[in-house]
Amino acid sequence: MRIKETVNSLIEEAIAEHASDMFFLVHGEQMVVNLRTIVGISQKAAFTLNEGKEIINFLKYGAQMDIAEHRRPQVGALTYDYDQEKYYLRLSSIGDFTGCESLVLRIIYQVQSGQYFLPEQIEKLTQLAKRRGLIVTSGPTGSGKTTTMYKLAQAVGQGKMVMTIEDPVEIHQASFLQTQVNDEAEISYARLLEAALRHRPDILIIGEIRNAQTARLAVDAALSGHLVLATVHAKSTLQTISRLESLQINQNELSNCLTAVSYQRLLPTANGFSCLLDIVSGQDLQDSIGQTQRGNFVKWPENLAELKQRGEISAPIYEQFQEG
Structure with a gap:
């Protein structure tokens, strides 16, 4: 063989x-x-x-x-x-x-700009990223979360210091300072985050918020004026807020540091795959943070229905992704 x-x-x-x-x-x-x-x-x-x-x-x-x-x-x-x-x-x-x-x-997989079903969604996130703070993206494995974070950093990071903390580095970008977790060398997410803040980055990409310590450092970085782009495992857009609460971030901190939360999936089309986002920001985000019980999505069902009506996804795919 x-x-x-x-x-x-x-x-x-x-x-x-x-x-x-x-x-x-x-x-x-x-x-x-x-x-x-x-x-x-x-x-x-x-x-x-x-x-x-x-x-x-x-x-x-x-x-x-x-x-x-x-x-x-x-x-x-x-x-x-x-x-x-x-x-x-x-x-x-x-x-x-x-x-x-x-x-x-x-x-x-690399998601190009033309591979978003609704290009205005990635443009909206780009505009939100200019406000700094914490932008959290959720979605399952293989949904293009890292690619979206990199696209945002490239869009707003011209002339700025962009630093990434990943496990491992997934996308090589020469203009970014990219660091990688190494457990054998005792280089953890937390230690890299602490070191990152001393490097004075304008934009910080965190591959994944995995525990309360990482969540705390990400929030502190956002509260101190950095743009922090991070991913977290959550089942839907609004439940991403609940996930951050489970990592010991309180509602007051979330209200002050969160700029936007998005959820995304790659959906199959006749010509391959495209990305659909669901985004919450502004007053809708603040209202969701203040709730003790939250739903799941903002516009996911109606956007999915629109894609089906336009013929961009099939009826079986529409049914399959109703719950995100």
Whole structure:
């Protein structure tokens, strides 16, 4: 088996299906490769255990991971050029209780300006970003959150210091100061955030708010006059506010630091995929912060219905994404 050709074929098939993740998992005496697409997880290939180990080691080597370590968790990243496009791959490996190693490969797709269903939405976020403060984007894995943050930073960051804190860096941008979490070297999100503020960035991109400590530092940075762009895992636009509250940020702080909250998904179209946003800002945001019980969305249902009416998405896709 030619490992390089096999790996390239697997990655390119995943890209063709717009898979968000590839899973390399041991099932009995085989290493199976599953893809996660918008319709769910499906098996795409199977190899012997030895072949599977060679594939994983090839990928780990390319991502500058330790190929001699098969038990402890590791992360890595690499870029892949295909069909005149650049894709960023995030890798995560871990050993199971039997000592068998598994690998998950996440594919980061570039969302261009023409790939937003409603271009006025990204323009609205761009205008909001000029006010500084904290802009939080939520959405599931593979929904283009990082790309949106980078687009905003590029749009308002001309002549400004832009710094990113990621785990790992997903998109390489030469004009940004990009830093990466490294747990083995005890370089955590929190330590990088503390160091970032000493570097005096105008714009700070936080790959993900994962815990109360990271949330606190992000809020403090926004309150001190920085533009902070961050992602968080939440099921909908307004529930993103509740998620921040669960990370010990109180309503008064949210009221003073939050500039906007958005939720986004990539929806399949006849010509590929496009991004749909749901945004809350201004008085609507302030009213939502003050509520003890919140709904989910602002204009998601009506925007989805409009896309269906315009023929940009199919009826099954419309039904599938009713809940975000």
